[in-house]
Amino acid sequence: MNNITNKKQLPFKVSARMARLIGRENIATSKGAIIELVKNGYDADSKISIVYFDNKFSILHSEISSRYYEKLKEQIENHYTKLINSFSKTHSERLEQERFEFKKLFSQSYTQNEIGNYVLNNVVNEDSIKKLKQYLSTLATLYLIDSGEGMTLDIIENDWMVIGTDNKHENYVTKSGRIKAGAKGIGRFALDKLGNHCEMITIYNPSYHRDSIKDNEVGYIWRVNWDDFEGSSKTIDNVNAELFALEDANLKEYITQLLPKNFIEQLDENINLKFGTILKISNLRDIWSDYYVDQIYADLEALVPPKEVDGFQIYLFSSLTPNKYGSIPSVLCDDFDYKVIAKADNNQNIKIKIIRNEYDLDRIPLDFFKRKNLTKYPYRLEDFKKGEWELQKTFSQLMPGYEDVDKDDVFKLIGQFEFSFYFLKKQKSPDAEKFFHKDSSLKFRKDWLAKFGGIKLFRDNFRVRPYGEVKNVAFDWLGLGMRKAASPAGIGRKKGGYRVEPDNVTGAISISRLANIGFEDKSSREGLQENKTFLIFKQLIISLINIFEEDRAYIAKEMVDYDNQKYSEQRTREEAEKIAQRIYEESKKSQKNNNASKEDNSPDQKEKFILAELNAKKDDEIERLREEQKLLRGMASGGIVLAAFTHDLSHLNNQLRSRVTKIRKLLLDKIPENDYKEVEERKNPYILLERMKSQDLKVQNWLNFSLGAARKDKRKRNQLFLSRYFQEFKNDWAIVLDERSIDLDIKDIANTNLRIFEIDMDSIFNNLVVNSIDAFTKSREPRDRIINIKAKETLKEICIVYQDNGPGLSKDILKHEDIFKPLFTTKRHPDSGEEIGTGLGMWIIKSVVEENDGTVRLLYPNEGFSLEVKFPAKYRR
Numbered sequence: 005m006n007n008i009t010n011k012k013q014l015p016f017k018v019s020a021r022m023a024r025l026i027g028r029e030n031i032a033t034s035k036g037a038i039i040e041l042v043k044n045g046y047d048a049d050s051k052i053s054i055v056y057f058d059n060k061f062s063i064l065h066s067e068i069s070s071r072y073y074e075k076l077k078e079q080i081e082n083h084y085t086k087l088i089n090s091f092s093k094t095h096s097e098r099l100e101q102e103r104f105e106f107k108k109l110f111s112q113s114y115t116q117n118e119i120g121n122y123v124l125n126n127v128v129n130e131d132s133i134k135k136l137k138q139y140l141s142t143l144a145t146l147y148l149i150d151s152g153e154g155m156t157l158d159i160i161e162n163d164w165m166v167i168g169t170d171n172k173h174e175n176y177v178t179k180s181g182r183i184k185a186g187a188k189g190i191g192r193f194a195l196d197k198l199g200n201h202c203e204m205i206t207i208y209n210p211s212y213h214r215d216s217i218k219d220n221e222v223g224y225i226w227r228v229n230w231d232d233f234e235g236s237s238k239t240i241d242n243v244n245a246e247l248f249a250l251e252d253a254n255l256k257e258y259i260t261q262l263l264p265k266n267f268i269e270q271l272d273e274n275i276n277l278k279f280g281t282i283l284k285i286s287n288l289r290d291i292w293s294d295y296y297v298d299q300i301y302a303d304l305e306a307l308v309p310p311k312e313v314d315g316f317q318i319y320l321f322s323s324l325t326p327n328k329y330g331s332i333p334s335v336l337c338d339d340f341d342y343k344v345i346a347k348a349d350n351n352q353n354i355k356i357k358i359i360r361n362e363y364d365l366d367r368i369p370l371d372f373f374k375r376k377n378l379t380k381y382p383y384r385l386e387d388f389k390k391g392e393w394e395l396q397k398t399f400s401q402l403m404p405g406y407e408d409v410d411k412d413d414v415f416k417l418i419g420q421f422e423f424s425f426y427f428l429k430k431q432k433s434p435d436a437e438k439f440f441h442k443d444s445s446l447k448f449r450k451d452w453l454a455k456f457g458g459i460k461l462f463r464d465n466f467r468v469r470p471y472g473e474v475k476n477v478a479f480d481w482l483g484l485g486m487r488k489a490a491s492p493a494g495i496g497r498k499k500g501g502y503r504v505e506p507d508n509v510t511g512a513i514s515i516s517r518l519a520n521i522g523f524e525d526k527s528s529r530e531g532l533q534e535n536k537t538f539l540i541f542k543q544l545i546i547s548l549i550n551i552f553e554e555d556r557a558y559i560a561k562e563m564v565d566y567d568n569q570k571y572s573e574q575r576t577r578e579e580a581e582k583i584a585q586r587i588y589e590e591s592k593k594s595q596k597n598n599n600a601s602k603e604d605n606s607p608d609q610k611e612k613f614i615l616a617e618l619n620a621k622k623d624d625e626i627e628r629l630r631e632e633q634k635l636l637r638g639m640a641s642g643g644i645v646l647a648a649f650t651h652d653l654s655h656l657n658n659q660l661r662s663r664v665t666k667i668r669k670l671l672l673d674k675i676p677e678n679d680y681k682e683v684e685e686r687k688n689p690y691i692l693l694e695r696m697k698s699q700d701l702k703v704q705n706w707l708n709f710s711l712g713a714a715r716k717d718k719r720k721r722n723q724l725f726l727s728r729y730f731q732e733f734k735n736d737w738a739i740v741l742d743e744r745s746i747d748l749d750i751k752d753i754a755n756t757n758l759r760i761f762e763i764d765m766d767s768i769f770n771n772l773v774v775n776s777i778d779a780f781t782k783s784r785e786p787r788d789r790i791i792n793i794k795a796k797e798t799l800k801e802i803c804i805v806y807q808d809n810g811p812g813l814s815k816d817i818l819k820h821e822d823i824f825k826p827l828f829t830t831k832r833h834p835d836s837g838e839e840i841g842t843g844l845g846m847w848i849i850k851s852v853v854e855e856n857d858g859t860v861r862l863l864y865p866n867e868g869f870s871l872e873v874k875f876p877a878k879y880r881r
Contacts, residue, residue, distance in 0.1 A: 018167075018239060018240045018241075019239060019240065021233065021234070022167070022240055024196060024230075024233060024234075028193075028196045028197045028230075028289075030193075031197045031530075034289070035469075036197075036530060037194035037198050038055060038146075038148070038300060038303075039303065039304075039466075039467075039469065040194040041148045041194055041283060042055065042307065042318065044150070044192070045150030045152055045280075045281070046182065046184075046185055046465075046466065047178065047182070047184040048150055048153050048154070048280075048281065049152050049153050049178045049179060049182065049212075050151045050280060050316070051151050051272075051315055051317065052272065052275055052317050052318070053150050053316070053317075053318045053319070054148070054149035054150070054259075054263075054271075054318075054320075054321070055148055055304070055318070055319070055321070056147040056148075056267070056320075056321045056322075056323075057144065057145075057297050057320075057322040058144060058145040058146075058147065058262075059143075059144040059145075059292045059293075059297070059324045060323040060324050061079045061144075062140050062144035062292060062324075063293050063324065064124075064136060064140055066123065066124045067117075067121050067122070067123050068114070068121065068122050069120075069121055070121065070122065073114065077107070079143055080106055080107060080110065080143065081103075081107075083142070084102070084103035087201065087286070087287070088100065090201070090203070090227065095229060095231075102139075109139065110136065110139070112125075113125055113128050113132065113133075118685055119686050120686055137291060140291075142287045142288065144288050145284060145286045146198060146199065146285040146286075147263075147282060147283065147284055147285075148283040148285075149259060149262075149281070149283075150280045150281050151279065151280040152209075152280050152281060153179070153212040153213070153279065154206045154207050154209055154213075154223060154279045155206040155224070155281065156208045156213045156217070157218055157221070158213075159208075159213075160247065164226075165245070167240070176518075179212060180315075183516060183517055183518060184464070184517075185463070185465075185466045195283065195285060196233075197289070198285045198289065198290075199286055199287050199288040199289055200229060200230050200231055200286070200289070201227075201228075201229055201285070202227070202230070202283065202284065202286075203225065203227045203286075204224075204282065204283050205223065205224075205258055205284070206224055206226070206281040206282075207222055207223035207250070207253055207254065207255045207279050207281075208222070208223060209279040221249045221250065221251060222250055222251060222252065223249075223250040223255075224249055225246075225247070225250060226247050226248075227246040227247075228245040228246070232244075255278055255280045255282070256278060258282055262282070262284075264323070266326065267330075270319065270331060272317060275317075293324075294325050294328070297322045297324070297325070300320065301320050301329055302455060303469075303473075304318050305333070305456070306335060306460060306467055306473075307467050308465055308466065316465075317331060318331075318332040319331050319332065320332060335456055337428075337452070337510060339445065339448065339449060339452075340426040340428050341360075341362035341427050341429055342358070342362060342426070342556060343424070343425065343427075344357070344359075344424070344549070345359070345422075345423070345424055346422070346423040346424075346548050347420075347421075347422050347423075348399075348418075348420050350519070352398050352415050352418075353396060353397075353398055354396065354402065355396050356394065356395050356396065356548065356551060357392055358382075358394075358395075358551065358552060358555055359392040360391055362429075362439075362441060362442065363439075363559075364440050364441065365388055365389065365440075367440045370385070372566050373385040373388075375565075375566065377562055378562060381393070382555075383558070383559065383562075395551075399415045400415070402544055402547040403543055406543075412536065414522070414536055414537050414540045415540070417520075417521065417522030417537045418522060418537060418540065418541050418544070419515075419516075419519040419520040419521065420516075420519045420520075421513060421514060421515045421520065421541075422513070422514040423512070423548055424511055425459070425510075425548065426509065426511055427508060428510070429441075429444070429446070429508065430446060430449055430453060430507070438567045439563050440563065453507065454474065455474065457472075457479075457507065457509070457510050458473065458474055458479045458480070458509075458510060458511075459472045459481075459482060459509065459510065459511040459513065460472035460511070460512050460513070461512075461513045461515070461532075462512055462514045463514075463515050463517065463520075463523070464516050464517055465514075468532060469530060470531060471531065472511075480506040481542075482506075482542055482545060482546055483546075484503070484505065484506040484509070484549070485505070485506045487503045487546075488504070488505050488506075490503075495556065496560040496564035497557075497561070498561060498564075500554075500557060502557040502560075503553060504552070509549075513545065522537030522538070522541075523537065523538060663696075664693050664697045667693060668690070668693050677690050723757050723759055724757060724758045724762055724765065725756075726753050726754065726755075726758065726795050726804075727753045729765060730753050730795075731750065734748050734750055741773075744777060744781070744789065745789055746777065746780060746789040746790070746791060747788070747791070748773075748791045749790060749791065749792045749793070752792075752793075753794065753795045754795050754796045754797050754802075760875070764852045764856060767849070767852045768848075768852055768873065769793070769806070771845035771848055771849055772806050772849065773791065775846075776869070779808065779810035779811055779812075782811065783811045787809065788809070789808075789809070789810070790809050791807070792805075792806075792807045792808070793805070793807075797877075798877075799877060801875060801877055802874065802876075802877065803873070803874050804873045804875075805863070805870065805873075806870065806872075807863070807868060807869065807871075808868045808869050808870075809867050809868040811868075820862055821862070823846045824846050824847055824849075824860070825843075826843060826844060826847040827843035827844070827847075828843050828846070828847075829843035853873055856875060857875070857876050858874055858876070859874045860872070861874075
């Protein structure tokens with residue numbers, strides 16, 4: 005043990021790969037990375053934060069104009085020239101090779117058509133398309149701009165370039181009094197999550213940095229290539245960023261060069277843009293189509309609490325859709341049924357206010373408030389008129405029994421907070437009259453909740469992701485859905501147990517780094533650490549929500565009891581209908597024989613007759629509604645068809661047939677048609693007009709097709725000759741099928757007839773054809789496209805077989821019969837994976853066939869999809 009010699013002190017070394025671990029691999033999403041960088045602007049005392057996606061040329065299009073094509077070529081050239089000039093020779097050689105490959109792939113992927121546009125080649129394989137998309141994505145540039153204090157050389161060297169700096173942890177209050185949102189010292193590595201290259205331009209405000217001013221230096225340009233951190237055995241101290249000093253520079257000059265004029269005009273002119281920081285991130289790792297930019301906009305909308313944050317405004321712009329975005333407004337909820345406001349202090353006391361906005365007081369009878377349970381606060385008439393009531397509780401009262409077992413004084417670690425909670429019904433209750441509900445815009449509420457629903461957590465005026473984030477697993481982080489599943493009781497249940505659904509609520513919880521010391525960030529910046537303090541805090545919030553649940557359930561139970569006591573005798577519907585029908589028939593018979601007695605003319609008998617007559621009218625109304633249902637079903641099928649071809653119609657809906665005739669007439673007055681005999685077709689205006697005329701005919705065909713589904717004669721059960729019906733059916737679909745090279749074969753239709761609603765036949769076969777077209781479009785196999793419809797009759801039945809030679813049912817469908825279930829669909833969004841199909845087509849088919857006493861059966865041919873429909877022989881005329 006005493007033979008130890010040569011004692012040394014060994015320093016730790018940090019691999020250069022650490023930058024990737026705490027940046028690209030640590031931050032969960034690009035959305036989270038952008039939010040981290042916006043927070044940096046807030047921490048720098050900026051008045052604004054600008055997020056600008058210069059993504060106009062970064063998206064792959066199937067067809068582009070010749071002007072766009074040339075502009076894109078120029079963009080590729082300029083993009084790589086700037087990159088090569090910005091980085092070392094080592095990167096220049098790689099970038100030169102990348103530029104060559106990009107330009108070659110781009111030129112090979114497009115072919116010029118007869119009208120001069122460039123169209124994506126059908127022969128381009130999927131790997132090449134994927135690679136081209138990736139190349140194009142590198143043309144996009146992301147800018148994050150703030151008007152904050154900027155950075156001096158000292159800050160760049162000792163804070164910005166230090167991993168895990170404790171600057172914000174120790175100096176957590178800005179000079180203007182803001183509590184800084186960041187604390188870990190790793191937020192800047194969010195840049196690596198977003199793109200390979202980063203350039204920072206920073207102009208510092210001398211009034212913030214009097215002790216760090218360098219002579220003649222007003223700011224700096226800082227550059228880094230994150231690929232420099234890659235490589236085996238490389239330590240982080242061997243990786244360098246480039247730094248250039250700026251003299252006599254002004255941030256606004258740079259912003260004017262970067263942002264289009266119409267974007268700059270939207271900024272608040274009172275904001276001083278002389279100082280601040282611009283982050284330019286290029287060679288982006290993600291494809292920033294408008295779908296994803298829109299998600300960033302939605303995230304930024306909910307980044308700050310639903311109230312004004314003084315002196316901080318966020319803007320988002322996109323060159324791809326320049327008119328879509330701009331200033332991001334504060335989100336406020338002013339249409340609600342219930343609102344709860346809770347404010348907790350440092351002594352574990354909570355003041356709670358419950359605001360009721362669900363009930364229409366003018367419709368509630370005054371005798372309702374005379375009930376025994378409605379004579380005490382807060383359920384008296386005067387309390388309802390006031391619209392709100394208040395109470396005060398301690399943490400221990402909200403969670404009775406916990407203080408007895410709390411050995412760690414967790415309540416003290418929670419600290420003060422504020423909670424605003426909103427409940428909004430999304431659909432009208434069938435018992436709305438019973439509960440005296442106010443009328444409200446349910447569609448608006450549904451749309452609003454789809455965008456801003458969920459209970460969100462904010463710390464020092466910034467949202468802590470992903471709590472309450474729509475379409476995220478943490479949307480219901482409080483577990484309200486599990487509570488509802490465990491206790492699915494209705495609102496008016498006597499035994500209680502009502503629990504609110506997570507989809508009907510929104511809210512905001514506000515905490516602070518200073519007041520809530522028990523809450524710690526995860527290193528990934530995605531939420532707080534799930535420690536004991538946080539778990540107990542969640543239970544406190546649930547207890548506050550339960551106050552709302554109990555108040556609403558108490559009132560509902562009283563309204564149910566009141567309704568039952570007052571109107572229960574009128575609800576013996578089944579027996580009343582039987583009696584009414586009998587009286588009605590007897591009275592009609594008595595009147596017909598003209599031998600009504602004195603008793604028949606008594607007031608009681610007349611009232612019974614009136615009741616019976618009203619019941620008969622009700623039956624007539626039901627029958628009429630059934631007929632309307634048939635029409636709506638046919639219209640729904642038409643809607644599915646139209647939805648499937650929205651893309652086609654969007655290019656044609658503004659083109660009218662008359663304009664071609666007018667243009668041609670005006671042209672003939674100036675230039676004879678013979679003058680273009682020797683001109684190639686794509687430059688001949690008369691040939692181009694004929695093509696436009698053909699497009700107009702397509703629009704007319706679609707309008708006729710969609711309107712034809714609602715023709716009145718289709719709603720009559722007439723004799724339908726199958727051969728004639730399917731010939732007309734083929735004619736209706738001719739243009740659409742021809743455009744897609746699909747052959748509809750109907751030569752094997754038996755010369756028979758059915759007594760059936762034509763609209764029902766349309767519902768069946770329109771949906772089948774739509775599905776076949778969709779299947780053919782998805783399939784890339786080079787084959788003839790054929791749809792075959794056969795019909796034959798036997799003594800017992802009429803059998804119709806539909807078959808196509810497409811890819812058939814998806815292999816992912818384990819139970820094939822599931823396709824007949826309502827809302828079952830395999831159509832999903834290519835970006836999000838969300839279901840985009842209606843899931844109604846096959847369900848409508850099965851419903852229609854069974855309503856006509858028929859059967860539907862899936863067949864399994866060697867290739868494609870096949871379905872057999874049978875109707876009983878009784879439907880023959």
